[in-house]
Amino acid sequence: MPEFAKKSFKVSAVKNRGMFPSHKSTHGMAYVDSILEVKYCHLLERDDCIVDFIAQPFKFRWEDQGVKFIYTPDFYVLYENGSSEYVEVKLNKSKVSQDLNTKLKSFSEVYLPENEGAVGFTIVYENEIKKGNLIKNISFLFRFIRAPVLSVVEINKIVNVYGNRFTVTNAVRVIGDEYLDSIYSSVYFNVLCFDMINDLFTSSSVVEVAHEQA
Secondary structure, three states: OOEEOOOOOOOOOOOOOEEEEOOOOOOOEEEEOOHHHHHHHHHHHHOOOEEEEEEOOEEEEEEEOOEEEEEOOOEEEEEOOOOEEEEEEEOOHHHOOHHHHHHHHHHHHHHHHHHOOOEEEEEEEHHHHOOOOHHHHHHHHHHHOOOOOOOHHHHHHHHHHHOOEEEHHHHHHHHOHHHHHHHHHHHHOOOEEOOOOOOOOOOOOEEEEOOOOO
């Protein structure tokens, strides 16, 4: 049976440990072992299909063909449809050692069949996390998610002047700079749409009102 992994943050000379202040996770602060895992937290946080996630969730101990294993997955992710999975985050396939491959294969064979397919397992690599400007954009906008998104009334004020497409600067000209945080929050939550992958978000970026808001 798995045991809860200890949640602590200790400085390491080997690992680039970090913390992620999740608003989605029921466990609050996520303690992770790499900067890449922090970036992955940003993807989990913004994915509407994910309702909860835990970093370093459980520690598994087992024996397989006389070999003793200890393994703590990087994440446990719970999806809106009720399914869930353990996730291992790695730079690339070449960084996955033979020993780790053996451990992960044994882990899948020993633990996952017990769950009758309800819990899956996957390895996520850096190229799947760092897509264009996505991480840069959402990590910047994440700082403003506590601000309320723009109301329909506020959006309509902007639309009446500039139409459905406008820059952040133009929006501020209409409703005032006291709404700047709410504009950023609205972009984060897709109330205002922006190409997060291909473009780098700035105050001169053009955003578009989501169809359901129009």
